[in-house]
Amino acid sequence: MVAVRSAGRKTSLLSDLVTAHHILHDQGVLDAFGHISVRDQRNSGRFWMSRSIAPAQVTRDDLLLFGLSGNPVDGSSRKLFLERFIHSEIYRARPDVMAVAHTHSPMLIVYSVSSTRLRPLSQVSGFLGTGAPVFDIRSVDKGGDMLIRTPELGKALARKLGQSALVLMRGHGSATVGDSIRQLVWRAIYAEVNAQQQIQAMLMGRVKYLSRQEARHAARTIPNDPDRAWELWKRNAVKRQW
Numbered sequence: 001m002v003a004v005r006s007a008g009r010k011t012s013l014l015s016d017l018v019t020a021h022h023i024l025h026d027q028g029v030l031d032a033f034g035h036i037s038v039r040d041q042r043n044s045g046r047f048w049m050s051r052s053i054a055p056a057q058v059t060r061d062d063l064l065l066f067g068l069s070g071n072p073v074d075g076s077s078r079k080l081f082l083e084r085f086i087h088s089e090i091y092r093a094r095p096d097v098m099a100v101a102h103t104h105s106p107m108l109i110v111y112s113v114s115s116t117r118l119r120p121l122s123q124v125s126g127f128l129g130t131g132a133p134v135f136d137i138r139s140v141d142k143g144g145d146m147l148i149r150t151p152e153l154g155k156a157l158a159r160k161l162g163q164s165a166l167v168l169m170r171g172h173g174s175a176t177v178g179d180s181i182r183q184l185v186w187r188a189i190y191a192e193v194n195a196q197q198q199i200q201a202m203l204m205g206r207v208k209y210l211s212r213q214e215a216r217h218a219a220r221t222i223p224n225d226p227d228r229a230w231e232l233w234k235r236n237a238v239k240r241q242w
């Protein structure tokens, strides 16, 4: 009975992981690039992510189980994402994190190269706290290709993330974390929405952001019900899939 229950949990976890790729593609957060992972429920030193493939095309058969070394536990020879160390090193540094997304979502890149901090201006973005930290790879790797292709670079990124929900990567994208796949998807979508709104608000004058306390409270309450949004986003993604 226990085995059946645990097999069922694993199936729904992996099916949510596949759906998360399709939702974030449908919402314009992931394009041909980017990846999502989820920590394994039975072994916290392992996580699931797809082989190297466009997010919209991910199926259950593309998912592989990785160790915190960033290598597949079954020694698979399938093509892997170069930047899988974003995931392995964040899981290593943050035991509270259950899911990670790396995206190149367009407006977040604008903030990654600007001196303007990405800050929450509505309650759905409270997880941004007092503002997203920015990781400049130049601080640890001058003149490289800007990809997180080693465990050392992954560690440096995880250090900059600290206890935040999201870290911007200068001239590249971002890494977002969550305590579940559904919370992660919420954060990845609303970070991009907030980035667009913040630019609009700044054009109109001085912006009143959420206070530290408002952001903390909003971050605690809103994601308690991420399922309503998840079901809608999922339906839209399925409807629009080619």
Ligand SMILES: [Zn+2]
Pocket: 034, 083, 102, 103, 104, 172, 173
């Ligand atoms: Zn990337």
